[in-house]
Amino acid sequence: MLPSLASAALPALRLLDPERAHGVALRALSWGLVPPTRCPDHPALAVDCLGHRFANPIGLAAGFDKNAAAGPALLRLGFGFVETGSVTPRPQSGNPRPRVFRLTQDLGIINRLGFNNLGLAIYTRNLAKLSPRRIPLGANLGINKQGADPVRDYKALVEAVRALVDYAVINVSSPNTPGLRDLQTEAQLRSILQAVATIDSRPPILVKLAPDLSPDGLAAVVETCIEQGVAGLILGNTTLSRPAALKSVNATEAGGLSGLPLQKLATTMLARAYLLARGRLVLIGTGGIFSGGDVLTKIQAGASLVQLYTSFAFQGPALIPRLKAELLVALRDARLATLAESIGTRAAELAEQI
Numbered sequence: 001m002l003p004s005l006a007s008a009a010l011p012a013l014r015l016l017d018p019e020r021a022h023g024v025a026l027r028a029l030s031w032g033l034v035p036p037t038r039c040p041d042h043p044a045l046a047v048d049c050l051g052h053r054f055a056n057p058i059g060l061a062a063g064f065d066k067n068a069a070a071g072p073a074l075l076r077l078g079f080g081f082v083e084t085g086s087v088t089p090r091p092q093s094g095n096p097r098p099r100v101f102r103l104t105q106d107l108g109i110i111n112r113l114g115f116n117n118l119g120l121a122i123y124t125r126n127l128a129k130l131s132p133r134r135i136p137l138g139a140n141l142g143i144n145k146q147g148a149d150p151v152r153d154y155k156a157l158v159e160a161v162r163a164l165v166d167y168a169v170i171n172v173s174s175p176n177t178p179g180l181r182d183l184q185t186e187a188q189l190r191s192i193l194q195a196v197a198t199i200d201s202r203p204p205i206l207v208k209l210a211p212d213l214s215p216d217g218l219a220a221v222v223e224t225c226i227e228q229g230v231a232g233l234i235l236g237n238t239t240l241s242r243p244a245a246l247k248s249v250n251a252t253e254a255g256g257l258s259g260l261p262l263q264k265l266a267t268t269m270l271a272r273a274y275l276l277a278r279g280r281l282v283l284i285g286t287g288g289i290f291s292g293g294d295v296l297t298k299i300q301a302g303a304s305l306v307q308l309y310t311s312f313a314f315q316g317p318a319l320i321p322r323l324k325a326e327l328l329v330a331l332r333d334a335r336l337a338t339l340a341e342s343i344g345t346r347a348a349e350l351a352e353q354i
Contacts, residue, residue: 018100018109022064022313029070034317036076042328044338047080049282049304050167050204050231052136056080056324057339058295061286061307062140062169062208066117068126075133078320083307084127085140086171089153091119092144095176103248103259107290109310111238112255114176115142120160127164136166140208145177150188155195158202167203170196173210173237175256181210186220193228204231204282209273211236211266211287218269222276232282234307235270238262259310263288264354267301271351274302274344290315292326299339300346 016024028034045056059081065074068084075082094116101110117123123139130137141157143150158168170192172183183189189207196205207225209218213236225233238256246261266287274283285303289295290311298306312319327339336342 017098018102019097019113022100026065026070029073032073034073034077036073037078037321039078039321041078041080041324044328044331045080045324047304047339050136052166054080054136054305056327057299057303057305058320058323058327059083059138059284059305059307060312061309062086062138062171063111063113063309064312067123068130071126071130071137075130075135075137077317078324079135081136081138081166081305083138083140083169085117085123085169086115086142086174087117087120087123087139087157088115088142088144089120089156090144090147091122092116099255101250101253101255103246103250103257103261105247106245106251106259106261107310107314108246108248108257108259108261109313110250110253110255110257112176112253114145115174120157124160124164127161131164137164138167138169138206139165140169140171142171142174142177143180150183151191151195154192155199158196158199158205162199162202165203167206167231169206169208169234171208171237173208175210175238175240181212184209184213184217184221186224189221190224190228193225193230197229206230206232206234206282206284208234209236209269211239211262211269212241213269215272218272219276222273222281226277226280230281232284232304233273233277234284234286235273235303236266236287239265241265258287259314260288260290263294267298267350268352268354270298270303271301271347271349274347275351277302289323292323292328292330295323295327296330296334296342297346297350299342300344301350302344302347304343
């Protein structure tokens with residue numbers, strides 16, 4: 001299935017329940033029905049950070065391939081990097097269905113999946129099949145709903161994946177695991193990061209934050225992460241807020257909201273984190289990226305890299321080359337030779353947009 005044909009199949013997939021459609025897409029990828037891209041990236045899109053060279057800044061966010069089952073195909077679709085997971089130490093089924101809802105009119109998704117995954121043993125077995133690889137690979141790590149010990153579990157998760165990935169993410173921001181977001185408090189997060197810091201030969205560690213943090217809460221998290229040697233932040237996860245302008249019938253469903261309605265909130269938080277970090281953390285921006293201009297705005301807000309989820313779910317593999325082409329045009333229009341020149345250039349402005 002060529003990327004254009006894969007995108008042409010999207011209307012049929014949208015007739016299915018969103019979670020079932022997602023499963024069909026993963027199987028198509030794992031069966032090799034979507035061929036790899038063979039077009040090299042323009043040198044202007046390259047980014048050097050986290051100890052790696054990224055051929056382009058556009059990555060796939062966690063949540064799409066929770067068990068790293070479709071990893072080989074995803075690594076060849078033209079992304080600059082791919083993040084798999086979230087994985088928990090033990091398998092868990094997540095919350096009752098239905099638990100994923102399209103907001104088609106708003107270009108958004110609400111999910112309350114609850115870290116459904118097959119567990120660490122299967123996840124690491126799948127990760128082991130992804131070497132050698134041409135692009136950086138990340139692991140997004142979470143904790144089980146029941147029987148969790150965050151300090152113990154995050155340390156064990158990092159130890160399990162450290163030799164298999166290029167970076168690891170401490171996810172303390174999913175809204176669908178009770179108490180998880182409480183781990184963003186200064187004392188709780190410090191305890192987790194201190195335990196992770198004792199691991200030898202660990203990959204760069206990032207922390208994924210909720211876009212709903214207060215300004216004071218964000219400032220405390222940024223300083224804690226810097227103090228504990230964290231390499232970077234992902235800003236941000238889904239939001240529990242609901243913009244008043246939402247039109248879709250599913251807009252009142254419980255869960256985390258992603259996609260275009262999250263764009264302004266997530267970009268504002270990203271810019272504020274950039275101003276707080278002052279170059280001491282690598283930032284990855286996510287939330288509402290549907291165009292090359294959106295990518296550039298995230299980078300101007302302070303991101304070195306960006307991640308997609310909802311737009312990829314809506315538009316399929318054809319989205320990736322289009323975003324890269326549009327990003328090159330946006331760079332040219334801004335009279336910039338490389339992405340690096342634009343990092344944080346509008347942070348002060350974008351930090352005040354809400």
